[in-house]
Amino acid sequence: MLLEVEKKSPVQVSIFSEVEKTLRKLRSYGPQSYASLTRQDGPYLQVAGGGVTCVLEMRDPQASKHWRAHLGQAKVPFEGEQTLMFGGGKLTIWPDEVLFIDDVVAVFKAFFDGEALPKEIKWRDISQVVGLV
Template sequence: MKFEGQNFAAVSTPSDHVLESRLLALKSYGRHSYASLTDAQGNYLQVAGGGVTCLVERFDVPTSTRLRAFHDKPSPVFPDGTVLAFGAGELRLKSDEWFHASAVVEIFLCFKHGRSYPGTVHWRPAPKT
């Protein structure tokens, strides 16, 4: 596994603690606003934003498919089409695509350890960018 992010050194085989601390330090502004975790086959999980404004996507190598995470509780604060601005640009999200950083940590740990994602996390094809 390789953990990379905006303005921090890449870490091969990151500990759970390193993943958690760096993911919780992400912000949708400033020096640290996105990160990714890639396995040996090239599948990856990526996050943009931070705090209560996180977007999670994954890429599946065998199907060449990029998927976006969503959940069952749409945000009343961020309606469909709200823009997430972060260090790599801007993306429009649906109201059910906003995640809290603590949920992102759990999703990343599931990916790292090959566990099933939480039952509250679902995946759909990511929009073409």
């Protein structure tokens, strides 16, 4: 799989520990604030932020679909739309779309291993928002 990280050259990864190490170093205010992991057949995960302010998205280019991860119950205390600033720009997000890095690592691991994604993570179709529909 191809691992891409802000301000670094893309690398092919064959063991998940390399991916996890990279994810745990991400910070919305740091030199690396986003990363993606792409399968050979095209689908990918991308994360922005880090620590306790992560936004996770998934795209399937073959199906022209793009989703944003969210939780059934928000983990953060704020209400209403917020803006996450990171190296790639800014995202408008809802409280239930803020994940902690452990949530992100679990989804990336399942994606990497070709297993079912964690059931506690829900997926909101944002294909129209990103211009796929």
